[in-house]
Amino acid sequence: MKNISTLVYYDLKRFWILRRIIxxxxxxxLAVLLSLLPLTINLPNLKIELNFNTILQSVLSFxxxxxxxxxxxGIISNxxxxxxxxxxxxxxxxxxxYLCSKYLFSIINLIITTILFAIIPTLIGLYSYxxxxxxxxxxxxxxxxxxxxxxxxxxSISISLSTIVKGYFNIFILAIWIFxxxxxxxxxxxxxxxxxxxxxxxxxxxxPAGFSEAVKLLDTHSILFYExxxxxLASLTFFVSISFYQINKINIDANSD
Amino acid sequence: MDQNSLxxxxxxxxxxxxxxxxxxxxxxxxxxxxxxxxxxxxxxxxAKEKNLPIMITTYSKxxxxxxxxxxxxxxxxxxxxxxxxxxxxxILDYDNNGDLSIINQLGLSSGFxxxxxxxxxxxxxxxxxxxxxxFTIFLNEVLQLPFFKWDNINDAIQNGYxxxxxxxxxxxxxINDNLKIAEILKNPINEQYLEMNYNPVLLYLxxxxxxxEARQILGxxxxxxxxxxxxxNKEKNRSSGNNPFANISxxxxxxxxxxxxxxxxxxxxxxxxxxxxxxxxxxxxxxLFIKEEKRAK
Numbered sequence: 001m002k003n004i005s006t007l008v009y010y011d012l013k014r015f016w017i018l019r020r021i022i023x024x025x026x027x028x029x030l031a032v033l034l035s036l037l038p039l040t041i042n043l044p045n046l047k048i049e050l051n052f053n054t055i056l057q058s059v060l061s062f063x064x065x066x067x068x069x070x071x072x073x074g075i076i077s078n079x080x081x082x083x084x085x086x087x088x089x090x091x092x093x094x095x096x097x098y099l100c101s102k103y104l105f106s107i108i109n110l111i112i113t114t115i116l117f118a119i120i121p122t123l124i125g126l127y128s129y130x131x132x133x134x135x136x137x138x139x140x141x142x143x144x145x146x147x148x149x150x151x152x153x154x155x156s157i158s159i160s161l162s163t164i165v166k167g168y169f170n171i172f173i174l175a176i177w178i179f180x181x182x183x184x185x186x187x188x189x190x191x192x193x194x195x196x197x198x199x200x201x202x203x204x205x206x207x208p209a210g211f212s213e214a215v216k217l218l219d220t221h222s223i224l225f226y227e228x229x230x231x232x233l234a235s236l237t238f239f240v241s242i243s244f245y246q247i248n249k250i251n252i253d254a255n256s257d
Numbered sequence: 258m259d260q261n262s263l264x265x266x267x268x269x270x271x272x273x274x275x276x277x278x279x280x281x282x283x284x285x286x287x288x289x290x291x292x293x294x295x296x297x298x299x300x301x302x303x304a305k306e307k308n309l310p311i312m313i314t315t316y317s318k319x320x321x322x323x324x325x326x327x328x329x330x331x332x333x334x335x336x337x338x339x340x341x342x343x344x345x346x347x348i349l350d351y352d353n354n355g356d357l358s359i360i361n362q363l364g365l366s367s368g369f370x371x372x373x374x375x376x377x378x379x380x381x382x383x384x385x386x387x388x389x390x391x392f393t394i395f396l397n398e399v400l401q402l403p404f405f406k407w408d409n410i411n412d413a414i415q416n417g418y419x420x421x422x423x424x425x426x427x428x429x430x431x432i433n434d435n436l437k438i439a440e441i442l443k444n445p446i447n448e449q450y451l452e453m454n455y456n457p458v459l460l461y462l463x464x465x466x467x468x469x470e471a472r473q474i475l476g477x478x479x480x481x482x483x484x485x486x487x488x489x490n491k492e493k494n495r496s497s498g499n500n501p502f503a504n505i506s507x508x509x510x511x512x513x514x515x516x517x518x519x520x521x522x523x524x525x526x527x528x529x530x531x532x533x534x535x536x537x538x539x540x541x542x543x544x545l546f547i548k549e550e551k552r553a554k
Contacts, residue, residue, distance in 0.1 A: 094261075094262055095261060095262070096262050096264065096265050100265070118489065213321070216329065217325065217329065217386065219329075220329060223286055224324055224325065224328045225285055225328075226283060227280060227284055230280035230283060231396075234276040237270075237273035238277075240265075240269040241266055241273055244263070244266040244269060245266045248262070248263060
């Protein structure tokens with residue numbers, strides 16, 4: 001555990017360099033300013049009631065894949081190419097500890113960025129819109145946790161790919177994967193042939209979205225809610241298995257790039 | 258130190274197998290929500306008896322979006338109470354061959370439910386919403402449509418003898434056209450005019466019994482009747498599968514006939530742009546009579 005925390009610390013230190021902190025701070029300030037925009041323009045009082053949880057779902061479903069793509073580009077392959085992994089493994093650190101630290105590093109980054117760029121601007125935006133906000137903290141917290149686990153699923157896919165392909169090619173494949181899932185499979189095709197069995201297998205097994213679907217069913221306490229969680233967990237454990245299997249297969253002496 | 262270890266791989270693989278098996282078991286369980294359902298044929302009989310419209314929704318264990326929608330909508334107690342009070346409900350299962358043929362006949366697609374009047378005539382689609390509140394609003398709107406109060410042609414003729422009013426028959430070829438008529442009748446002046454002067458009837462020509470009635474009134478040589486027949490033949494030749502857009506692609510023509518109670522055609526015409534622009538149903542019907550008079554002369 002000590003090794004893992006040390007590795008995470010160094011990864012975070014390597015990632016959060018001054019230049020990156022400045023750029024992301026500028027984006028954060030811009031996001032906050034944009035959220036405050038409704039205060040500066042005189043919007044008519046529409047007296048509408050907004051459900052925070054619904055807004056949170058749409059915000060997180062957009063931002064989480066984007067942030068995963070941002071943090072996990074070449075997450076393993078670049079360490080191999082730059083001999084960083086070789087250096088680490090010359091010390092008493094196992095490959096499993098190394099991979100655990102990568103997962104932990106990615107999830108910490110995901111938590112920081114979703115709070116900074118998704119949750120805070122949304123709260124400010126809702127405040128400045130002066131709408132009646134229906135906020136249930138427990139439901140919103142569960143929603144956030146489910147989306148984080150969905151993010152972990154994307155991270156596991158990205159890490160698995162990074163143990164197989166070179167450079168930043170892993171996020172390129174992941175981006176196509178997410179694009180296909182959201183636009184082609186669940187967009188165009190599902191409207192035309194949603195009752196087709198092959199398509200159902202494609203969308204359930206190849207493009208897993210169990211946790212975000214479970215969020216939609218939170219209030220129903222139905223079997224489908226638990227089924228969605230199970231599909232999500234099955235996908236997550238599948239890709240985690242692949243990543244841990246692959247990392248053991250990598251021979252850093254023969255495969256530096 | 259051994260740097261290669263498959264400990265986590267083994268644990269996650271076992272977890273994968275366990276969750277996958279549980280997911281498959283849960284997948285096989287039926288999940289159409291808590292909506293009560295009877296067969297299509299039973300629903301037609303019950304609707305006539307209870308004088309209630311019918312709501313048809315679809316289900317397939319392979320259709321994720323439909324399953325999610327059914328679970329969200331039909332586990333909401335308020336909505337279920339509302340539906341049970343106002344509608345007879347049928348769930349058609351895509352995985353059942355008998356139900357599938359009804360789905361194809363009705364031109365249903367999985368993103369939509371269908372509302373039928375008490376005789377089984379399709380009146381309008383209703384989109385499967387992801388919020389029960391939104392779906393309740395849709396349902397309320399749908400149940401306000403005037404067609405649910407209208408009689409079938411035989412009852413309207415019978416009423417015509419009793420209340421000395423003529424019968425006005427609207428012919429539509431697509432469900433969307435039903436909504437166009439409803440839009441015209443949203444104007445209270447038009448609705449009032451219709452109520453005071455006529456016994457209104459809707460004949461939806463994609464519905465077989467209505468098509469037969471329409472063929473009797475309009476005649477076998479009528480262009481609309483011929484078009485529908487040729488389209489049906491084309492559809493038969495093209496494919497045996499379901500095409501949810503088949504009906505939508507043929508929309509547009511709304512015909513009107515005014516009949517005396519002894520089935521004499523007094524005037525006939527088609528909805529035109531002028532009617533949609535002015536929203537004046539009375540003017541439109543008076544024009545039909547003037548045209549008929551000119552034609553007779």
